[in-house]
Amino acid sequence: MAGTAFTADAAGIAPASVAPFVAAQVLGAGLGLGVVAAVYGRPAPAADEVVVPRGEPEPAAS
Helix, strand or coil: CHHHHHCCCCCCCCHHHHHHHHHHHHHHHHHHHHHHHHHHCCCCCCHHHCCCCCCCCCCCCC
């Protein structure tokens, strides 16, 4: 989007506004990443950290 500062079209971004525009995009991406991390929490543990029960399960008492 910042490439529109180099066009002669009236719909482009003024060259003086490119740096604040890019900074706002980076800030928004960081905030979005923070929201995703807050909503979904920490990742699940790796496969080598998962505890798997061994042996046969005991039958239920009837």
